[in-house]
Amino acid sequence: MRAAFLAVCGLLGLTVAASAAGKTDAPRVPDLPGWALVWHDEFEGDRLDASKWTAEDAALEKNNEEEYYSPEAVSVKGGVLTLASLDKPQGGRKYTSGLVETRGKFARVFGRFEVRAKLPKGQGIWPAHWLMPDDNGWPPEIDIMEMLGHNPRKVYGSNHWDTPQGPRNEVTSFEGPDFSAGWHTFAVEWEPDEIRWYVDGVLTHRTAKNVPKGPPFRIILNTAVGGNWPRYPDKTTVFPQYHEIDYVRVWARDNIDLVEA
Numbered sequence: 001m002r003a004a005f006l007a008v009c010g011l012l013g014l015t016v017a018a019s020a021a022g023k024t025d026a027p028r029v030p031d032l033p034g035w036a037l038v039w040h041d042e043f044e045g046d047r048l049d050a051s052k053w054t055a056e057d058a059a060l061e062k063n064n065e066e067e068y069y070s071p072e073a074v075s076v077k078g079g080v081l082t083l084a085s086l087d088k089p090q091g092g093r094k095y096t097s098g099l100v101e102t103r104g105k106f107a108r109v110f111g112r113f114e115v116r117a118k119l120p121k122g123q124g125i126w127p128a129h130w131l132m133p134d135d136n137g138w139p140p141e142i143d144i145m146e147m148l149g150h151n152p153r154k155v156y157g158s159n160h161w162d163t164p165q166g167p168r169n170e171v172t173s174f175e176g177p178d179f180s181a182g183w184h185t186f187a188v189e190w191e192p193d194e195i196r197w198y199v200d201g202v203l204t205h206r207t208a209k210n211v212p213k214g215p216p217f218r219i220i221l222n223t224a225v226g227g228n229w230p231r232y233p234d235k236t237t238v239f240p241q242y243h244e245i246d247y248v249r250v251w252a253r254d255n256i257d258l259v260e261a
Helices: 002-012
Strands: 035-041 067-069 074-077 080-085 095-097 099-101 111-118 125-133 141-146 154-161 168-175 184-191 194-199 202-207 217-225 241-253
Touching: 067 217, 080 099, 080 217, 095 217, 111 125, 111 141, 125 184, 141 184, 141 194, 154 194, 154 202, 168 194, 168 202, 217 241
Parallel strands: 067 095
Antiparallel strands: 035 241, 074 080, 080 095, 080 241, 099 217, 111 184, 111 241, 125 141, 125 217, 141 154, 154 168, 184 194, 194 202
């Protein structure tokens, strides 16, 4: 898979200096034909960049999850952002985990949103990279990647929208290697008339249905523990788990006027 990944990167013009064992040097930010880089974080330094991200500190009421999101579960070292999931009660929840988001700091309508990560695994572990309105309205929502930790070979992408009958969604899946065993790139291209999902440079799904036109979306990276979809940790679940992020990059089409907040 490493060879295939490097071959795809060569086709896209990426230079990759990180290995599956860990990041050794920051990959050069690539030039993508037709796109202009508008925002990115390579996670250099020794702490989360507070001008770009906020680390959540709350027991969020979502999906009957069992984690408390704590800034203590978020760290930056060696060019990698790490979200730890711990078997540690906090704030009335059974587990502690990490969530970072760009709310109030970066949001936009349309673009290519790309995350390179090594995912955690295990029953009840639920890593995600997703986009949600900066004003916290829901839906719409675009999920770049979600994985249910009991099956680390399958990732999901989805689009959520509203109807008079209530929220609806379109979810697609992609089966590949063990996404917890090495670094992989997950991306979504959100344009006015289409959304496209990619894994390691390979187009996995596209849709022209119910494409949101706004408002500006922020970026969210997290690992939930438990919930309605993945269900809950059991005796097979190993803690701690680590969701490692090499970089987050956002491009805009360089030939049209896009909205940025």
